[in-house]
Amino acid sequence: MISWSNFLSQFFNGLASGALLALISSGLTIIYGTLGVLNLAHGAMFMLGGYAGYVAFQATGSFLIAVIVGSLFLVLFGVIFEFVIIRRFYSRPPEDQLLVTFGVGMVLVELVRWGFGSLSLTVPPPAWAMGVTPLGFMIYPTYRLVVLGIAAVALAVLYFVLYRTRLGMIVRAGIEDSTMVGMLGINVDRVFMLVFGIGAMAAGFAGIVNAPVVSLTPDMGDAILVQTFVVVVIGGVGSFPGAILGGLIAGEILSVTSMFNPAYSEVMLFAVMTLVLLLRPQGLLGLPSRE
């Protein structure tokens, strides 16, 4: 039988993993919304963030430094990736963009496999976040609470950047009409590069923050990539609020279903996505005409 405290703890798990999914998905959706490219290497960038953090953690022993280095490394990677490859694909059909990002994702996975092997690696949570925290009505692993907090803060920062800064205004204008933004004398190339960097950072940051909860494997990004697809399809492709809502919904579906039968949690996730597609094809917070 499912007890009340069991449900609450699963509900919190759902919030934490949902917030992380929201963060990764918002990276995917910002890149797609602004650049018009669906980045199939996004799952691999999530994985890469985890490994970058792992290397930094091994070198310094500090979790904080690991998070910072992991994130910065992904910004750098994103910017270079955009400059060397993605840039050449803006004028090519979407299918080519899918193919090339898919290929880059594969290269990243195999590169990491080559460097670190296929065995899983672990990063321990920082000492102050180990153990459990009594919440009054239940006790809960401290680090998961930290994940929830960090992801919420990161989403808030992203929201601030997108909706309260000049760069964010350009990005949102670029989502509407990037040609027009270029006409207004804004260096769209540089903005695009930066956007790709930010999107990559969102994935990489989530990758390193998530590392203590799961273990690192080279192909850990595959499952995440598929889940972020579900998130953005539910929330509405290209919509930042949609990615957050979709992430939380997906996180809750996964954990609440697994309370009854873990085997069905993913199936339920896709079933809900199908339902959304049938009833509201543009996603919950998406605009109808974006195709």
Place this chain on the structure above:
Amino acid sequence: MFRHRRFLIEGLTALGLVAARFVLPHLNVSPETANTILVWGLFGIGFDIVFGFMGMLSFGQAAFYGTGGLVAAYLVINNIVSNLLLALILGMVVAAIVGIAVGVVALRRTGIYFAMITVAIAEMFFFIENNPLSDYTGGENGLPGVPTPSIAIGSFHYQFGTDWSLFSFTAACYFVGIVIGLRIIRSPFGAVLTAIRDNPLRARAVGHAVGRYKLAAFVIAAAYAGFAGGLLGVVQGFMPPEAFDFDTSGQLVIQTAIGGTGTLFGPMVGAAVWLFLRDFLQSAFGLGATWKLVLGLVFVVLVMFLRRGLIGGAAVLIRRTTTRPAPPAPEQSAPIEAPAIASVGPARRRQEAPFSGPVIEARGLTKAFGGIVANRDINFAVEQGELRGIIGPNGAGKSTFFKMLTCELKPTAGRIIFHGRDITGMHVDDVCQLGLTKSYQVNQLFSRLTLRENVIIAALAERRGTFKLDLLRRIDRVPGLNDQVEGTLQLVGLTARADVPVAELAYGEKRRLEIGLALASSPSLLLLDEPLAGMSPVERAETVQLLKNIRRGRTLVVVEHDMDAMFGMAERITVLHEGALLAEGTPTEIQRNGLVQEAYLGGVAAA
């Protein structure tokens, strides 16, 4: 693209497969490798029809591959079906049925949405197969004990082994698959798929039920995948659960892109490259698992620089060395003369009983976009054989009005009556089949096809109706198609340029083809949205002559900004202003109408 030397490719394929049977063993290729290449190749034929020909990238083909394979393996292992070939076909049928269900959901969207949805649905299959259904599917262990095929005719009995004799069986399957695939892409059905890839909007506007074609192609791909999945079980001796993996779908996409999309043979070539790299890099260079890294890099470079894969690249190379450059475009396109015979019949095949009264009638037509009313309560009627002009300042709502007449846009209120029949709310393709179509203000052509192929696409809808599953019919066997196409080309004066790709046409020629596409569907009522837009004076004169030619036996409604041309052609003119009907009358009446002068000149003339 629609013309081929008969049986040449089929013959070469048969030769190649027979040669492979005898040559490959001497090259130290294992029969497993050769069989696996053909299984991937067969799997990919269907995928290439959907991706290479119809332009929709599915990342979820593993769902059908796994389903077909599991059904076939389950049936034969549990002795439900004793004949292996029958089991494979049943697996294919089940995969096709599953394809219908998945297609209905996934094909609601296009582009990246379609790709994402197919990924997600395929993952759902993966989890269902692995957990709830694991009693039947063997879960992570797969289904062992799939036998090799055997032939029994009377007292003759032949059992295929697991060695090269099995290759004869897979090669036969592949050959049948490729022959059917070639027939499909050379059929009228296949031609419509390429039209959908190039311009789904226009494919629908000339009268094809695009959604049904997409679903049919998707189901064909599922069927190919299902059969190939079953064959995988036969080749390996057991049905591996990995068939359902995302990696399987991904590998198919990569192999097809490496080999070349839109060729049907691409997936097979890509699979050969993949397996060669795997074996060669692993053994010769001792790279171990790193071979996949090299493969990934090769793939990225290929996508970046060799867009049409290895076969596409090879074809370009052959063409460069064997053909001379195409003749340059003539300085002036063929002039349009009054045709001796009107070879494109104006009347529809399914013309109803002679009808008196207006050809088209709009009653109280209103369209609001949010708070903005683009058309307000318009009443409008055009008589048989009339050439009606519609004018109005920019933003008067002319294009919106046209879109509602052809049912591209659903009116907020009001009815549209065509030949006495209420067509309000019908689909564009059905309306076109009734004999009402439009040429667009901005060219809507099939950009990767030649001029003749463009006209063929439009004429096919007229000849075949909104949807027909004539998968195995040759396109030149469609009755009356050739006359229809040649007649249309002659009418728009583009016969001499018929085999030129659309991308190489001059703007004026494209404009005439735009009208030609509408004409090829033999409309009884043709709407023309700014047919003279952007034309040079010479081209204008030619097009005006063209319009005068095509109006014989047809009713025309023309939106145009060129007043001189309009007043010279039209019998009656309707003036729209700020979304409402301002005036209607003969050109002379309109020219003298004070309200019209005020609308255009802002009251200066009235002062």
